[in-house]
Amino acid sequence: MKLIRFGALEQEKPGVIVNDTWYDVSNVVSDYNEAFFANNGLEKLEEALKTQTFPEVDPSTRLGSCVARPSKIVCIGLNFKDHAAETGAAIPKEPIIFFKSTTALCGPNDDVVIPKNSEKTDWEVELAFVIGKKATYVDEANALDYVAGYCLHNDYSERAFQLERNGQWAKGKGCDTFAPLGPFLATKDEIADVNNLNMWLKVNGHQYQNGTTANFIFNIPFVVHYLSQFMTLLPGDVISTGTPAGVGLGIKPNPVYVQPGDVIELGIEGLGSSKQVAKAYAG
Structure with a gap:
């Protein structure tokens, strides 16, 4: 479904x-x-x-996030080798975990609002999955039993807030509209091989990201297992699995960041596409 x-x-x-x-x-x-x-x-x-x-x-009707506001949105950082390399980071030995605020959640084609005082709003096409049943201390072998389905996510990030303002990454990840989710949640039977899906992102028609989930460092069963050692995952929770190379921060020699009026389009094979238009914060 x-x-x-x-x-x-x-x-x-x-x-x-x-x-x-x-x-x-x-x-x-x-x-x-x-x-x-x-x-x-x-x-x-x-x-x-x-x-x-x-x-x-009517299919022209606005779409909201494909799930209602969950108890939490958990994200895995630097989960693609090529993305770690472009940011100059070492390959993680264990998953890097951060949270996005649930108020970041929005519809897949809603405007993305550039936060007040932001100069480095960035994009990240990601595959997210939704937890289908309560998960605590899950074995990796059984981990997919706890997954309800998969969806497209743009993990917007304000890099100065994230990396230059001290503290945790959450400051640059949880801004309003920074988690457009959808267009739809595809149940597991809709996706033949979640570890081999093409994913892409364009800004103003220029393609910046062109990757595949085959390059996961930590795959979905391991992520479910790993997270469940530290917290209970509740039904409806959203887990986002990281982004391939091609984010604005990684562009050399001059990084590229989202500007008002930019059109950001992205998609994952089997999970549809979405489009956000960037708007300046208006108070």
Whole structure:
């Protein structure tokens, strides 16, 4: 299945895409949130789709984040060798973990707002996955049983806030609109090999990122296992798995950063594409 949330900001309804047609399933699902995933929502929805008819949705309707606000957004830093190299960082021996604020979450095609006093807003195309059931001290061999599905994420980063202002990376990662998610959440059966997906990102039509999940340093089962040693992952939690080379920070000799009016487009094979237009913070 492909799960979507559609409608005006903070009024989104749950839907699905079947054979490129959008359907409203809000009469059987309240939202794609922790309760939905924890209570076998995917299985129940799949059965409902076999036996019931649902109203169609105009595909020009705004899309929200493909999941409702989760308990946490956990990200893995420097998880591609080529990205570590372009930033001058050593290959991590263990996953680097940071959090994005849940208020960063937004729709896949919403505007990205350049924060107040920002001079180094950057892009990062990433594959994210959503936790399907409570995960604590998970064995790597069983880790994929805890994954509900996969989606596209742009892990926007303000590099000066992240790297030059001391403290944790979260300062440069959690700004409002810095986590556009979607267009849809693809359940695991939709993706034949999550470790071999092409991923790309363009700014104003120029392609900066062109990578593949085959270059993960730490793959998804290990990430689930690893994170679950330090925290309980709850149903609906979003985990983002890192970005390939081609971020603005890594461009030599002069880094390139997002400017008002820039159009950022990105996609991952099997997970659709998204587009954000950059806007200056207006207060």
